[in-house]
Amino acid sequence: MTTSLSPLDFAADVLSTHLPLIQAPMAGVQAAGLAIAVSEAGGLGSLPAALLPLDALQRELEALRAGTHRPFNVNFFAHVSPLPDPAREARWRERLAPYFSEFGVDASSIVAGVGRQPFSHAVADVVEAFKPPVISFHFGLPAPDLLARVKGWGSRVISSATTVEEAVWLEAHGVDAVIAQGWEAGGHRGHFLSTDLTRQAGTLALLPQIVNAVSVPVIATGGIVTAAGIQAALALGASAVQVGTAFMLCEEALTSAPHRQVLREPQGHHTAVTNLMTGRPARGIVNRLMREVGPINELAPAFPLAGNALAPLRAKAEAQGSGDFSPLWAGQNFTGLKEVGAAALVAELAQAF
Ligand SMILES: Cc1cc2nc3c(=O)[nH]c(=O)nc-3n(C[C@H](O)[C@H](O)[C@H](O)COP(=O)(O)O)c2cc1C
Numbered sequence: 001m002t003t004s005l006s007p008l009d010f011a012a013d014v015l016s017t018h019l020p021l022i023q024a025p026m027a028g029v030q031a032a033g034l035a036i037a038v039s040e041a042g043g044l045g046s047l048p049a050a051l052l053p054l055d056a057l058q059r060e061l062e063a064l065r066a067g068t069h070r071p072f073n074v075n076f077f078a079h080v081s082p083l084p085d086p087a088r089e090a091r092w093r094e095r096l097a098p099y100f101s102e103f104g105v106d107a108s109s110i111v112a113g114v115g116r117q118p119f120s121h122a123v124a125d126v127v128e129a130f131k132p133p134v135i136s137f138h139f140g141l142p143a144p145d146l147l148a149r150v151k152g153w154g155s156r157v158i159s160s161a162t163t164v165e166e167a168v169w170l171e172a173h174g175v176d177a178v179i180a181q182g183w184e185a186g187g188h189r190g191h192f193l194s195t196d197l198t199r200q201a202g203t204l205a206l207l208p209q210i211v212n213a214v215s216v217p218v219i220a221t222g223g224i225v226t227a228a229g230i231q232a233a234l235a236l237g238a239s240a241v242q243v244g245t246a247f248m249l250c251e252e253a254l255t256s257a258p259h260r261q262v263l264r265e266p267q268g269h270h271t272a273v274t275n276l277m278t279g280r281p282a283r284g285i286v287n288r289l290m291r292e293v294g295p296i297n298e299l300a301p302a303f304p305l306a307g308n309a310l311a312p313l314r315a316k317a318e319a320q321g322s323g324d325f326s327p328l329w330a331g332q333n334f335t336g337l338k339e340v341g342a343a344a345l346v347a348e349l350a351q352a353f
Contacts, residue, residue, distance in 0.1 A: 001212060007353060010217050010239040014156055014176055016071040016133045018042035019350055021230070023342070024221060024244030025075030025136065026187065027051045028327065029259065032060045034252040034342055036067035041346035044134060046073040050116050054126050061130045071133035076119040078159070078192075079139040079280075082302035084112070092299045093309050099289075099325070103316040110312060116278075116304040118142070124149055134158060139280075140166075140192035141173050158219065160190030162200045167210040167218070169193060179242055180210045182222030186245045186331035188282040189273065197273065197281060203233070211237035225336030230352035243349065245331040250342040258323035262287075269334045277327035279306035288324035289313075 005013065007020035015022070023038040025048035035045030047064060049057050064072055093100075093107050100107050117123070119142045127135075128149075135150055137159040142150075150157060156176040161167035167178045181190050182203025189200065201209075203222040211218050217239035224233055225246040233241050248255050249263055262268030262285050273281045274295035280303035286295070289310070300306040313325040338345055 001215065005217055005239060007234055007239050010177075014134075014217065015044045015240065017044045019044075019346070019353060020240035021346065021349055021353075022046060022073060022219060022221075022240060022242040023247055024187075024242045025049075025073065026244055026248070026253075026329070027075075028329070029248055029255040030253050032063040032067060033254075034247060034250060035064060035072050037250070037252045037342035038247075038346055039068045039070040039072050041343040042070075042350065043346050044071060044073050046075050046136065048075050049123075049127075050075065050077040050138070054122065057123065057126050061127070061132075065130060073134040073136050073158075074127060074130075074132040075136045075138065076123065076142075077116055077139050078137045078142045079116070079118050079303060081118060082279075082305060084305070085301060088299070088301050089305070089309070092301050092306065095293065095297070095299050096309055096313070099313050103313055105312045105316065107309070110309055112305075112308055119146060121146065121149070128153055131155065136160075136179070138188060138190045141170065141175070144173075147174065160221070161210060162189055162191040162206070163194065164206075164209050164213045166191065166193050167214050171214045171216050175216060177217040177219055177239065178210060178214055179219045179221050180207045180238070182206050182220070183273075184223030184283075184332040185221055186271070186283050187329040188278070188280055191281075204236070207233060207238060208236045223331055223333040225331075225333045227349055227352035229333070229336075230349060234352070245333065246336040246338075246345060246349075247342060248330065249337045249339045250345060251340065252342050256318065256323070256326070258318060258321055258326065259285075259328050261321075262323060262328055263330060263334070263337060271330055271332055275300050275306070277307060277310065279303035282327065282329060283331060285323075285328035285330050287326065287328055 011020040025046035027048035038045035220233035220238035221242035
């Protein structure tokens, strides 16, 4: 059974914030600006760092440091990089060939991208100088020596669990809190013990089971977009919530024009979990590629390699204002989306506490 620490005590003791409210790290749609606004408003702003080369990471951390004296979270992926598989890559490009012809893409010009690098000592060398109060991981945890290094400089460590087994594993490996990621959540599923998606439950079912199974505090995420949703999560034993999709239309978010467009339209509110964009299942708004090739297709190369062959198609479509080949990550609950400054949204959500 999880700790009896109240949400406000959890915020003060573990997150060092006024509010037990974390702005979910959202790679591709935000940088330091959104995190600063949320931290200044009393929540925990998050910087998604999984896509950032080291020099960009340094710049974003400097911007965060300059923009707020309040605590913040920096988020990394803890996946194992796959070995290249030329045969699978060739089959994937064959499947995409009709699109390459349609958009005039020369497939032989596609270069292997940098992709998403897992957390490493080189990354830790940059982060250490900033000693973020909280570091969150997706897809498990880094190797024990790296985790010990992060904890050694004083960061609190949290990580996503999509099943009870993953929550128990994370507690046994030393996290300060578990993020229970329900099936409704936008973006990548954080699973790391089993790839069987039928094992993954919605927030309402997952959260109380994780609360019963671990003694560390539990942060609820997935489909939580309003103060009423937060209250429901707290009633089920959450010590805090992590809210993503609700922040995507905020003025400080860097959500692209085609992505904003589909988020605004009720007909865009159809999401599915797809592996096409990166090779790992992630929830996004259904677009042309997902309709015609997926949403799940076994030809997609392993994470993060699937995105390489899509990059030129994505660029050409986006230049025409279309998100047909882009990852349009979003959760299932669109109720709370508002085109306001993040501080106004935090103030509205804070009514839950
Ligand atoms: C656009 C977008 C990008 C995301 N990127 C990340 C990421 O970089 N790292 C991460 O740990 N989670 C990421 N997530 C997942 C969130 O941490 C969280 O699980 C999710 O937003 C919660 O569900 P909600 O969107 O319904 O609030 C992303 C989610 C979205 C919507």
